[in-house]
């Protein structure tokens with residue numbers, strides 16, 4: 189598992205969310221239906237360029253964590269299957 193900077197209570201975040209993520213073409217995406225696949229994303233205020241992600245890949249069931257460049261809309265690649273996972277509705 190790759191290293192991420194773990195969030196602590198006293199940390200300040202630019203962004204922190206946990207969302208369901210869906211494979212491309214998954215009909216549940218439209219209704220925000222239940223899925224076991226999730227991505228947790230957090231960005232520290234003092235490290236605003238870097239997104240920390242923990243994810244459960246909807247394509248290959250890989251559970252992993254990684255750091256990647258923070259951008260909106262936010263998406264990242266699964267390190268195992270190399271598919272792009274989109275994290276919906278980030279403000």
Ligand SMILES: [Zn+2]
Pocket residue numbers: 245246247248249250266267268269270271
């Ligand atoms: Zn994957």
